[in-house]
Amino acid sequence: MSAAIIDGKKIAEDIRREVKEAVLRLKAKKGIVPGLAFILVGEEPASQSYVRSKGKACDELGFYSVTEKVDVSIPEGKVLSMIDGFNRDPKIHGILVQLPLPKHINEQKVFEAILPKKDVDGFHPINIGRMMTGAETFYPCTPAGIWELLKRSNINPSGKHVVVVGRSNIVGKPIANILMQKREWCNAIVTIAHTAAPDLSYYTRQADILIAAIGKAHAITSSMVQPGVVVIDVGINRVVDRTTKTGYRIVGDVDFDAVKEVAGAITPVPGGVGPMTIAMLMMNTLKSAQRA
Amino acid sequence: MSAAIIDGKKIAEDIRREVKEAVLRLKAKKGIVPGLAFILVGEEPASQSYVRSKGKACDELGFYSVTEKVDVSIPEGKVLSMIDGFNRDPKIHGILVQLPLPKHINEQKVFEAILPKKDVDGFHPINIGRMMTGAETFYPCTPAGIWELLKRSNINPSGKHVVVVGRSNIVGKPIANILMQKREWCNAIVTIAHTAAPDLSYYTRQADILIAAIGKAHAITSSMVQPGVVVIDVGINRVVDRTTKTGYRIVGDVDFDAVKEVAGAITPVPGGVGPMTIAMLMMNTLKSAQRA
Numbered sequence: 001m002s003a004a005i006i007d008g009k010k011i012a013e014d015i016r017r018e019v020k021e022a023v024l025r026l027k028a029k030k031g032i033v034p035g036l037a038f039i040l041v042g043e044e045p046a047s048q049s050y051v052r053s054k055g056k057a058c059d060e061l062g063f064y065s066v067t068e069k070v071d072v073s074i075p076e077g078k079v080l081s082m083i084d085g086f087n088r089d090p091k092i093h094g095i096l097v098q099l100p101l102p103k104h105i106n107e108q109k110v111f112e113a114i115l116p117k118k119d120v121d122g123f124h125p126i127n128i129g130r131m132m133t134g135a136e137t138f139y140p141c142t143p144a145g146i147w148e149l150l151k152r153s154n155i156n157p158s159g160k161h162v163v164v165v166g167r168s169n170i171v172g173k174p175i176a177n178i179l180m181q182k183r184e185w186c187n188a189i190v191t192i193a194h195t196a197a198p199d200l201s202y203y204t205r206q207a208d209i210l211i212a213a214i215g216k217a218h219a220i221t222s223s224m225v226q227p228g229v230v231v232i233d234v235g236i237n238r239v240v241d242r243t244t245k246t247g248y249r250i251v252g253d254v255d256f257d258a259v260k261e262v263a264g265a266i267t268p269v270p271g272g273v274g275p276m277t278i279a280m281l282m283m284n285t286l287k288s289a290q291r292a
Numbered sequence: 293m294s295a296a297i298i299d300g301k302k303i304a305e306d307i308r309r310e311v312k313e314a315v316l317r318l319k320a321k322k323g324i325v326p327g328l329a330f331i332l333v334g335e336e337p338a339s340q341s342y343v344r345s346k347g348k349a350c351d352e353l354g355f356y357s358v359t360e361k362v363d364v365s366i367p368e369g370k371v372l373s374m375i376d377g378f379n380r381d382p383k384i385h386g387i388l389v390q391l392p393l394p395k396h397i398n399e400q401k402v403f404e405a406i407l408p409k410k411d412v413d414g415f416h417p418i419n420i421g422r423m424m425t426g427a428e429t430f431y432p433c434t435p436a437g438i439w440e441l442l443k444r445s446n447i448n449p450s451g452k453h454v455v456v457v458g459r460s461n462i463v464g465k466p467i468a469n470i471l472m473q474k475r476e477w478c479n480a481i482v483t484i485a486h487t488a489a490p491d492l493s494y495y496t497r498q499a500d501i502l503i504a505a506i507g508k509a510h511a512i513t514s515s516m517v518q519p520g521v522v523v524i525d526v527g528i529n530r531v532v533d534r535t536t537k538t539g540y541r542i543v544g545d546v547d548f549d550a551v552k553e554v555a556g557a558i559t560p561v562p563g564g565v566g567p568m569t570i571a572m573l574m575m576n577t578l579k580s581a582q583r584a
Contacts, residue, residue, distance in 0.1 A: 108427060112418075126404075128424050129417025132469065133461045135400060159488045167472055169425045177424065177469070180459055180484050189495060191483040192472050196451045203481060 003231070003263040008145075011152050012275035016061060019282045023062040026290060034289035035064040036094045036120070036281075037086040039079065041105065042072030047098045054096070057278050063285065064091060076105045083113045093292055094120030094285035117291070120284035123170070131174060134181045138284045143175035145276025146211060146232050150185065153265065155209065155230050157188035163203050164192045165220070165253075166213035171234050175211055200224070212253040222258035231259055231266040234273050295523070295555040300437075303444050304567035308353060311574045315354040318582060326581035327356040328386045328412070328573075329378040331371065333397065334364035339390045346388070349570050355577065356383060368397045372405045379407045385584055386412030386577035409583070412576035415462070423466060426473045430576045435467035437568025438503060438524050442477065445557065447501065447522050449480035455495050456484045457512070457545075458505035463526050467503055492516070504545035514550035523551055523558040526565050 026032050036058055040051045051067060058065035068082055079097070086092045095118045097110050111123040119127050122140035130137035139147070150157060162179050166172040172192060179188040193203040201224040204210055212220050213234035225231065235253030252269030260266050267273055318324050328350055332343045343359060350357035360374055371389070378384045387410045389402050403415040411419050414432035422429035431439070442449060454471050458464040464484060471480040485495040493516040496502055504512050505526035517523065527545030544561030552558050559565055 108425075125421025125425065125427070126418040128421030129419065130421075132420050132424055132465055133400075133417065135417070159490055167474065173424055173469070173472070176472075176484075177465070180465070180468075180486075182459065182486075182488075187488045189483065189485045189489045191481065192468075193481045194472075194474075196474075196479045197481045198451055 003260045004265040005260075006149055006153050006232075006265055006267045006272060008149060008267055008272040009275045011149060012145075012279040014152070015148070015276075015279040015283060016057070019279070019286050020061045022286055022290075026286070027062070032289050032292060033062070033064045033091075034094070034285050035066075035089075035092045036096065036285050037089070037092045038065065038067040039082055039095070039097045040067060040069045041074060041079065041098070041101055044100070047100070051098050054278055054281060057282055061282055063282070066092070072102050074105075076109065079105055079110060080113045083110070087113075087115045087118060090292075092118065093288040094118055094281075096121055096281070118288060120281060120288055122174070122284070128169075128174070132177045134183065138287070139178060139280075140170055140174050141277045141280040141284065142171050142234065142273065143178055144280040144284070145273055146175050146234070147178055147185070148280065149232065149267065149273065149276055150209070150230075155265065156185060157209055158184075158186070160188050160208040161206055162188040162190045162209045162211065163207035164190065164211045164213065165194065165200065165204060166215070166234070167192055167194045168213060168215075171213040172211075175213070214253045216253060217251050218253070218255040220254040220259060222255065222262050225259060225262055227262050228264040229262070231263045232273060233267050233269050235269060236274065295552045296557040297552075298441055298445050298522075298524075298557055298559045298564060300441060300559055300564040301567045303441060304437075304571040306444070307440070307568075307571040307575060308349070311571070311578050312353045314578055314582075318578070319354070324581050324584060325354070325356045325383075326386070326577050327358075327381075327384045328388065328577050329381070329384045330357065330359040331374055331387070331389045332359060332361045333366060333371065333390070333393055336392070339392070343390050346570055346573060349574055353574055355574070358384070364394050366397075368401065371397055371402060375402070375405045379405075379410060382584075384410065385580040386410055386573075388413055388573070410580060412573060412580055414466070414576070420461075420466070424469045426475065430579070431470060431572075432462055432466050433569045433572040433576065434463050434526065434565065435470055436572040436576070437565055438467050438526070439470055439477065440572065441524065441559065441565065441568055442501070442522075447557065448477060449501055450476075450478070452480050452500040453498055454480040454482045454501045454503065455499035456482065456503045456505065457486065457492065457496060458507065458526070459484055459486045460505060463505040464503075467505075506545045508545060509543050510545070510547040512546040512551060514547065514554050517551060517554055519554050520556040521554070523555045524565060525559050525561050527561060528566065 122138040127137045176192045180190045204224045209230045211232045217237035233252035233254040238248045241249040378387045414430040419429045468484045472482045496516040501522045503524045509529035525544035525546040530540045533541040
């Protein structure tokens with residue numbers, strides 16, 4: 001039997017519609033328009049494309065947005081003072097510095113320069129710390145999107161074994177820390193596995209919910225999961241495909257075609273976690289504006 | 293065969309001796325004496341005893357220390373302004389507010405009032421966030437003590453399955469976050485299990501290293517572990533014992549007598565993790581003074 005497909009595109013559209021309506025209410029009630037500032041350093045095509053998509057989402061959902069595109073050689077201090085300007089700007093409720101940054105700019109310094117209450121990416125260590133302790137805060141957008149996908153698909157992690165593969169600061173570690181919390185729609189027993197495991201499948205085969213955030217095409221095969229598992233695929237990998245115009249296509253970390261025959265539910269790539277990330281960014285920015 | 297006993301008391305004494313020598317060097321070289329401020333709210337006997345032990349450690353190791361004992365009815369604002377005073381005091385390198393606090397004082401506010409660089413307890417969310425991302429920071433004393441016990445016992449968690457039972461903000465969550473990091477003496481595959489698990493032993497039996505931070509006497513029995521496991525017992529539980537003068541004795545979360553016959557190595561209670569906590573507090577305060 002084939003797995004249920006978790007339609008991230010549709011769920012993200014639902015969220016975007018909800019956010020759009022909330023923006024109208026916020027504007028009518030308090031005269032506040034959520035504002036999001038983007039800082040884009042350099043001309044990396046993927047980064048440009050991400051910022052473009054986020055800007056488009058702002059337009060569609062009725063947000064105010066500003067994009068500062070600056071040269072890759074910009075000194076760190078200049079980026080910090082741009083952040084400071086947005087920190088002081090009452091029209092701006094969220095500040096997003098597109099990653100990756102060039103080597104001469106210290107990422108950690110940049111994260112810590114953003115006012116925690118405008119840190120809609122959830123990368124400021126104070127917000128990460130609050131997340132870990134279970135306090136109210138902005139969750140980083142990709143793990144927030146995974147959590148929302150589970151909730152809206154009525155998949156409750158409570159008491160279940162969640163296995164997270166990958167321990168990045170923006171996906172693996174935060175989703176592990178969220179799902180282990182003692183609260184509704186969390187409360188999971190969480191294993192965080194990674195490349196240091198002598199046999200990764202020993203862990204993945206135990207998963208009731210498997211979250212793959214590895215960054216390697218088709219790293220999770222059908223023999224690595226148990227029947228009925230819920231699979232959340234965070235990977236976005238390019239593989240060569242001569243049949244397409246571009247010469248490549250995007251695949252996840254999971255061998256979708258094979259794993260969907262074993263799993264109970266699975267997210268596709270594209271159209272799974274991806275669209276949720278932007279939706280959650282908009283949600284975080286809306287929340288920030290509502291609190292302003 | 294009986295497990296090797298990990299002698300936390302001896303290891304803690306080694307650390308205290310090392311810290312004492314470093315204090316002498318710091319004083320000779322830069323004229324700096326590490327200073328630790330304690331705030332003790334109310335008269336809870338356990339809290340008084342903890343603060344007394346920490347104060348004694350300060351005396352023995354050549355630290356300067358101040359203890360502010362205040363009435364349980366003290367307003368929150370007064371505690372915050374005491375913290376502010378210590379934040380500004382150049383003789384003070386570490387500030388410790390003894391827990392638990394009375395209900396009318398917001399713990400989170402107290403943690404966030406302490407300057408991160410004087411937060412030697414490692415409870416400020418910014419330090420917790422830095423810990424999660426793998427940045428340099430103060431680790432909370434009990435997980436730091438567990439890590440140090442492993443290192444000094446030459447037990448390398450890298451590639452091993454560490455199972456943490458319990459998800460408190462001061463032990464379970466931080467030790468999980470430390471040991472999953474991609475760095476030396478970490479790099480473990482970490483499972484964080486807790487009361488929501490339908491069958492806790494399913495997880496504990498997988499552990500190469502089992503960290504019990506449950507808060508329940510003898511919760512881990514010999515049938516719940518695999519042969520050769522390293523057991524770190526964080527529990528401090530009182531059980532009735534009519535043969536003692538006090539009428540009780542202190543036991544851990546692990547059924548020591550039975551589990552030591554199965555385990556490869558085990559920490560006793562008392563004399564395991566307990567003494568390490570104060571040793572690491574002193575180490576954190578020394579580091580803070582060295583950076584001052």
